[in-house]
Amino acid sequence: MTASMLPLFVAIPLAAAGALTILGRRPRVQAVAMLVVLASALAGAVALIVAFRDGGAWADAVGLWPFGIAIPFAADMFTALMLTFTLFVTIVCAGFAMASGRAASPFFSPLLLVMVAGVSGALLTADLFNMFVFIEVMLLPAYGLFVLAAPGSAPLRQIAGARLYVTVNLLTSTIFLTGVGFVYGTAGTVNLAELAGVAAEDDTVALAMAICIFALSIKAAAVPVHGWYVRAYPATSPAMTALFSALHAKVAIYAIYRLYAVVFDGEERFLWIGIAVVITGMVIGGLGALGENDSRTVLAFSTVSQIGYILLGVALFTGAGLAAGIFYLLHHIVAKTSLFLSVGAVEERYGTGTIGHVWGITKREPWIAAAFFVAALSLAGIPPFSGFVAKLSMIIAAIDAGQVLAVVVMLAVSLITLIAMLRIWNGVFWGRPPDQVLRTHEEKDLPVAGATPGDGTSVVLDTGTKPRIGVALAVPAVVLAMLTIALGLGAELLLGLSETAAAGLTDTSAYIEAVTNP
Amino acid sequence: MLLACVATVVATCVLAPLVTRLLGRSAGWILSIPLLAAAAGLIVLGSGTQHVPWMPTLGIGFDLRLDGLSLTFMLLVLLIGAAVLTYSSRYFAVGRHTRYFTLMTAFAAAMTMLVLANDVVLLFVSWELTTLCSFLLIARSGAKARRPAIRTLLVTAMGGLSLLGAVTTMAVATGTTQLSEIIADPMWQEDTAVASTVIALLAIAAFTKSAQFPFQAWLPDSMVAITPVSAYLHAAAMVKAGIYLLLRFSPAFSEVPLWNTMLITSGLITALLGAVAALRRYDLKELLAYSTISQLGLLVAMIGVGTPEAIKAATVHTVAHALFKSALFLFVGVIDHRAGTRDIRALTHMRIRMPVTLGAITISAASMAGLPPLLGFVSKESMFTAFVDAPATPWGPITITVAAAVASALTFAYSARIVMGARGHDPDGREVTEVRPAVWAAPSLAALAGLVLGLMPFTLDPLISGAATAATGTTVEAHLALWHGFNLPLLISALVITTGVLLVLARKKIQPVLLTYRLPFSALDVVEAILAGLARTGRVVSGWSSSTAPRLHLAMPVIVTIGIGTVGVLGLSGLPAIDGNASRPLDWVLVVLLAAGVIAAMMVSTRVGAVVVVGVVGFAMTLWFMSLGAADVALTQLLVEILTVTVMVLLLRRLPTDFKPTPLRRTLPSLVIAVAAGLTTTLGVWALTGRRSMSSAAEYYLTEGEGVTGGANVVNTILVDFRALDTLGELSVLGVAGIVIATLLRSRRPASARRIEIDENSPLADALDNSVFTRTLARLVGPLIVILSVFLLLRGHQEPGGGFIAALVGGAGFALIYLMSPTDDVRRIRLPYLALIGAGIVIGAGTGLFGLTEGSFLAPLHTEILGYKLTSALVFDVGVYLAVIGIVLSAFNLLGLPHPHERDAAHGFDEGDDGDDPHADAPQTPDHQEVTA
Amino acid sequence: MTLAITAGLLVMGAVYLLLKREMLRIVLGFVLLGHAANLVIMAAGGASRRDAPFGAPDDLSTVADPLPQAFVLTAIVIAFAITILMLVLAVTGRDQDDDTTVESDVDEEGRS
Structure with a gap:
């Protein structure tokens, strides 16, 4: 790997997407080509981690134009970690989509590849306007994947969700674009290295950047702009809910971390806003998850809460906090995707993920049940899974920074998260005890809040008659659940890498130097 | 040695599934042996410490220490564990009981680590593991045990969180996670605030685990578990964890x-x-x-x-x-x-x-x-x-x-x-x-x-x-x-x-x-x-955002932006002076024009009217861009406006004519938010723009741009040379939008078109007759437009033009060709739009890849073919051209044509001649998959 | 100042339309919002210099900043793509494009 190869993370998937579009309807070839591209990108990302194991950063001035003119593509440990995790999870989700039969469309592979290109571009770019463009490149294919369904079979809920998803994202992008405009209006540049530390000194630039960061927090589902996320994400197919949750909000969080570190230079004056937002987010997300009956909506709500935890890292802006935040971010990609995929596997086979509508499948589906259980505990921060290490390091960082309220809320909300996860566990995997089944038959005329359309016909499914989930559909969730165990027991590796990544944010000189003199 | 004892117990739990598979319930006998062996080992050892690195980044180690206290508790855990296991081997009916034996030995392992831990984090981890084992063991007892299992888990998990709070506070306060060092730290006598916090947290943790008032209720509740579980976890061992914890920390706090x-x-x-x-x-x-x-x-x-x-x-x-x-x-x-x-x-x-x-x-x-x-x-x-x-x-x-x-x-x-x-x-x-x-x-x-x-x-x-x-x-x-x-x-x-x-x-x-x-x-x-x-609070909280309607979710970001903008601008002090004279007298004409357009757009009550009014606003924007010296932008705006309006017209027939009236109680808040947003925008633009001299990048483009790129149209050189990466992203967006439209229409059929009642005697009735004029015109203009668009493409680097504009012009040509058609059941344009999109993206990305030979992606290349100076920028622009044509065609092809289910079979239209028909493989029955109430 | 007022007007109209129920109005709102964002970017280059940027002008003091123009071009085209997409979404619901229909449909399907 050399710095000039960084744009390949964008170029190769794009070119492959174009070629696969021309190729048209050849699902096998498309799938193989897509997986080869994704796997080689993953290999490249891992190579980057190795390259940055002692810190440092690379940048490529795309097109070899001079500094300030060229769009820079830059990477350091944080970028490399994000690339690795997003690519890995993309492969896993693509596997799930194929296993569930949702990837049969000839458009699936091209759309997914363009989305990967967009994600990678947004992670790599060191130019604000270019970030806007790559966020769009990431979102447009997502719109297509959102509405992907067997021909003529997309339910109205999916379209309604897509409307919400597209409109909110467009509004957000427009706000971001306006913010970028203001940044150019005040600072005269959109290059991150030129903007380094400017917002800490110039309040007008700080205001312009605040608009950008706010726009990113909408995408990250921060409170109070989280509602769309909770409603839109569960409206698409399970595979895509998992994928979007793993990529989109996380890219936005990455950008928030990066921009605050570089452009604000971690300025302390504004941190209280962040603390207030994340604490509210933890509480609202945690409680909201208790108020829903659809498994994926519960999970989406809990994401709102978890994003509070993740963003606390940047709101503390201490070395320990940032490292904890980065670890938390990566853990959440793994654990939450696993949860979405295990619940998704149930939904794909049994037709519904509504709490209390499927039951008693732990015996029939021990692997999926185990995957869900492990990932759920991990999400609630129970040892020995990765979520525990994430929570522990974040709490230590918060105590160290004197944020007692944040610590109390973190602890309390993790109990609420546990309750939310147990609700799904109890209502989908364990199911109700026999006496309650009878009662539900009597109650079936009552509308069930959050019920998915189409499942109202039979409130209680006779799970015994359905086909089993099967290996192909179970493997993705199980693999990620095993990863959350591995990242918990062998946390040291990722903790070390996160610390290196965080060091690149507390001291941005390597990143800036790389962009300035590529 | 200490580690070996722990490893023995852990290995028991790892091997338990295998042993039960081989021996069934008799596994209890075998599994109790390692526990006894470990107990013997500990007695022989008497005391000792051991350190194994675990998470050095956080200063956390897998530290073990054996002293009198841990030895006492270890003997209880291991000996009673062994007794319970042997008891179980005949207490159960014949069978494997794999999960039971695995969980019981896992619990023994967790207790062993808990008692021997000399690191507070290890102590906490083991503590939580015992909670988990307890939960799973209670839950095994069937449906009636679930509720108690969950209650027990929640109460003990709450205690766990309290312990976590204590552990982290102690770790931060003393700077170490070593249990022995923490207890020996003199600060507990000095800093009463921290000491009190830790004491309260530790006590709560111990009270939940050992079922002390006010957390005692879970213990009787957990008795739904089978007897060996109750005996081991809920009488002898797990509930003693709280006692152990209190005894362990007693040296530090017994004087407080x-x-x-x-x-x-x-x-x-x-x-x-x-x-x-x-x-x-x-x-x-x-x-x-x-x-x-x-x-x-x-x-x-x-x-x-x-x-x-x-x-x-x-x-x-x-x-x-x-x-x-x-x-x-x-x-x-x-x-x-x-x-x-x-x-x-x-x-x-x-x-x-x-x-x-x-x-x-x-x-x-x-x-x-x-x-x-x-x-x-x-x-x-x-x-x-x-x-x-x-x-x-x-x-x-x-x-x-x-x-x-x-x-x-x-x-x-x-x-x-x-x-x-x-x-x-x-x-x-x-x-x-x-x-x-x-x-x-x-x-x-x-x-x-x-x-x-x-x-x-x-x-x-x-x-x-x-x-x-x-x-x-x-x-x-x-x-x-x-x-x-x-x-x-x-x-x-x-x-x-x-x-x-x-x-x-x-x-x-x-x-x-x-x-x-x-x-x-x-x-x-x-x-x-x-x-x-x-749960009730949860429903309230989730109810705040319960609707999937975009309104609510669009309002929130707007409101927060208003807040940020207003507070931000009003908080600014010492704004730099405005640079030059930013307003021209003629601008006010545009302001009035736009104001009229915007207000009309807000008031209009029919869909056609809204489209027209917004179109007018778009044309006014064109004028604005012209007045700002942005010729390319103005041209693009104009063409985009034409194409957007055309597409809207295609769709309008699938929608009702009038908007439903909105009640005032809903309109009024919208209006307030809208006005506030407008004011904030004005405020923001006033404060944050036009207050600096020309940026250094702009100076570079204007002074060096033509020299280094060979293009006189500076904006175009930025697009295809300096910031070609933006343009690559943009052409991908366009191309993908075409694919997305195809995906969408494939996934769900559009609403059916309204029937339009036209008087048979009206001159409008005969489509073929009254489209004569447009058809003739198009026949003449069509080729001209194509030539014009190619011309625009080629000259783009020097004069207003370029891939976007050229393709949009071409697209407008196709729009014309489409609109001239007398009936809407025939596909006028048979270009494979998906292939065009794909080709556009491949050319765009491919041109960039060639740049790698020069040292960087998208580095410009120059060659001469037949005396014509060919730059990679032009090739790149061709990619842009194809992608834009692709989406325009896909929009017209997919939306203009009636959907298969709308087509009258009498037309005998031959479908399935190409692979891109959105419903080529959809079931063609009228009721296809659509569930109606 | 004129640019600031125009952008404000556009945002006002845009937000008003965004808060309506019909998808078509929302789309039109976004068209207006896009215009506003573009004007902000143009303003960011400085509206006091307005000569079209061609070639290598001798006097830079009157030439418009070309970078915002390039930004706006990109933004317009991206917005165009999404606008068309949203328009298609507007006609793939039930026979109406307003959100109340969607919600009541969900209910119907849920209970059917």
Whole structure:
């Protein structure tokens, strides 16, 4: 790997997407080509981690134009970690989509590849306007994947969700674009290295950047702009809910971390806003998850809460906090995707993920049940899974920074998260005890809040008659659940890498130097 | 060596699935061997420490330490664990019971790590693991056990979080996670604020684990678990984790009043409550559960007193309790097993002929009641010895001693109830016979140990001395003896026993009184009420964003942006001066034009009207861009406007003509938000733009741009040279939008077009006739437009033009060709739009890849072909061109044509001639998949 | 100032339309919002210099900043793509494009 190869993370998937579009309807070839591209990108990302194991950063001035003119593509440990995790999870989700039969469309592979290109571009770019463009490149294919369904079979809920998803994202992008405009209006540049530390000194630039960061927090589902996320994400197919949750909000969080570190230079004056937002987010997300009956909506709500935890890292802006935040971010990609995929596997086979509508499948589906259980505990921060290490390091960082309220809320909300996860566990995997089944038959005329359309016909499914989930559909969730165990027991590796990544944010000189003199 | 002992226990749990697979229930025998071996190893080792790196980044190690305290608890965990496992091997029916044995050994491993941990994080992790094992073991008992399992998990997990709070606070405050260093840290005596926080958190953690008031409710609740689980986890080992924790931290906190107060108060309340509750129960197991709570309460109170004597008493009583309570549980299990009930009332109607069982129960209950010559008597004597000498503050020794004495008297009474209840002496009742020795052997040992150790308490001296030394921080010599001479404790014991006997004699009178007595609330109801309350709050919170309608979700970001903008701008001070004169007189004309357009767009009530008005605003924008010196932008805006309006017109026929009227109560808030947003925007633009001189990048483009790129159209050179990466992203966006439209229409058919009633006699009726003009025009203009678009493409680098504009012009041409068609059932344009899109993206990305030969992606390349100077920028622009044409075509092709289901079969339109028809493989039946109510 | 006022007007109209129920109005709102964002970017280059940027002008003081123009071009085209997409979404619901229909449909399907 050399710095000039960084744009390949964008170029190769794009070119492959174009070629696969021309190729048209050849699902096998498309799938193989897509997986080869994704796997080689993953290999490249891992190579980057190795390259940055002692810190440092690379940048490529795309097109070899001079500094300030060229769009820079830059990477350091944080970028490399994000690339690795997003690519890995993309492969896993693509596997799930194929296993569930949702990837049969000839458009699936091209759309997914363009989305990967967009994600990678947004992670790599060191130019604000270019970030806007790559966020769009990431979102447009997502719109297509959102509405992907067997021909003529997309339910109205999916379209309604897509409307919400597209409109909110467009509004957000427009706000971001306006913010970028203001940044150019005040600072005269959109290059991150030129903007380094400017917002800490110039309040007008700080205001312009605040608009950008706010726009990113909408995408990250921060409170109070989280509602769309909770409603839109569960409206698409399970595979895509998992994928979007793993990529989109996380890219936005990455950008928030990066921009605050570089452009604000971690300025302390504004941190209280962040603390207030994340604490509210933890509480609202945690409680909201208790108020829903659809498994994926519960999970989406809990994401709102978890994003509070993740963003606390940047709101503390201490070395320990940032490292904890980065670890938390990566853990959440793994654990939450696993949860979405295990619940998704149930939904794909049994037709519904509504709490209390499927039951008693732990015996029939021990692997999926185990995957869900492990990932759920991990999400609630129970040892020995990765979520525990994430929570522990974040709490230590918060105590160290004197944020007692944040610590109390973190602890309390993790109990609420546990309750939310147990609700799904109890209502989908364990199911109700026999006496309650009878009662539900009597109650079936009552509308069930959050019920998915189409499942109202039979409130209680006779799970015994359905086909089993099967290996192909179970493997993705199980693999990620095993990863959350591995990242918990062998946390040291990722903790070390996160610390290196965080060091690149507390001291941005390597990143800036790389962009300035590529 | 220490690590080896831990590894042995962990390995047991890892191997358990395999062993059960091979041996079935008999695995219990085999699995108990490593536990005994580990116990032997620890005894031999006596003390020691070991460090294994774990998470050095956070300073956390897998640190182990064996001292007197951990040895005592380890022996309880391992020996009773072994006993329970052997008991299980015949308690169960024949079968594998893999999960049971795995979880039980996993629990043993977790307890081992908990007790041996010399790192607070390791301690916490093990603590939580025991909670998890407990949850899973309770939950195994079927549907009825789920709710209790969840409640137990939640209460203990809450305690876990409290412990986590304590652990992290201690780690940050002392800068280490080493348990021994934390305890030795002098800061606990100095910084009372931190010390108080930690004490409160630790106490809560211990109270939840050891079922102390006010967290006692989960323990009886958890009795739905099978007996071996109750005996091991909920009597002997797991509930002792809280006791261990308190003993472990006692050296640091035993001098702090808060510690004494919390522990003594909660401990004594629990002891009394538990004992009273135990007297009211008829279910033997439940009775035992309450007795456990009560006994643990006494232990907590002893630790709270904190003197060396008290700690010594606590350790002795821990051992005594583990022995008699596990034996009682296991033998109650035996009775339950044989008699099919454990209800005292039912048992009295049976003839129970189980000499070993009843004997062991009697010995154990006597030990619990504190009768000599059993270990329970020794421990109770030590307790009174410690209590009468308790420090005066904050609780007088008298109060403590009296409370403990009352609890002990009650203990005597319920112990007697157990013995009498289990006896079952109805000669006419069903005969219940003894189990095989394999079942009773191990628990009998525990019961017997209570007797032997009671007779020879001095054998425990080394163990207790070691434990008490570790738990006080000072050297404590224990000299246990059955006979202490005539002293105050003996007198109290005598009083207790006398009272107890009286209570037993008067039981017929006391029982009804006790049964009417009830707490005003049940702790379980409190847990359930909290859960229900949380669920209610949750529904309220999720209700704030319950709608999928975009309105609400679009309003929120706007409102927050208004807030940020207003507060931000008003907070700015010392804005730089405005650079030059930004307003021209002619601008005001545009302002008025736009204002009119915008207001009309807000008022208009028909869909066509709205489209037209917004179109007008778009054209006004074109003028604005012209006036700002942005020729390319103006041209693009114009073309985009034309194409957008065309597409809208295609779609309008699928929608109703009029908007539904909006009630004022909804309009008014929208209007307020809209006006505020507008004002904020104006404020922002005023404050944040036009206040600096030209940027250095702009200067570079204007001075160097033409020289380095060979293009005179600076904007175009930025697009295809300097910032070609943006353009690559943009062309991908366009291309993908085409694919997305195809995907969308493939996934769901669009709403059907409205029927338009046209008067047969109207000149408009005949489509073919009245489209003559446009068709003729298009025939002439069509080729011209194509040539024009190619021309624009080629000249783009120098003059206004370029890939976008060229393709948009081309697209407009296609729009014209489409619109001229007399009927809408024939696809006018048969270009494969998906291939065009794909080609555009491939060319764009491919051109960039060639740049790598020059050292960077998208580096410009120059070659001459046939004397014409060809730059990679032009090739790149061709990519842009193709992608834009692609989306325009896809929009017209997919939207303009009626959907297959709308097509009249009579037209005989041959479909399926290409692969890109969105519904080529859709079921063609009218009802396809659409579920209607 | 004129640019600031124009952008404000556009945002006002845009937000008003965004808060309506019909998807078509929302789309039109976004069209207006896009215009506003573009004007902000143009303003960011400085509206006092307005000569079209061609070649290598001698006097830079009157030439418009070309970078915002390039930004706006990109933004317009991206917005165009999404606008068309949203328009298609507007006609793939039930026979109406307003959100109330969607919600009541969900209910119907849920209970059917």
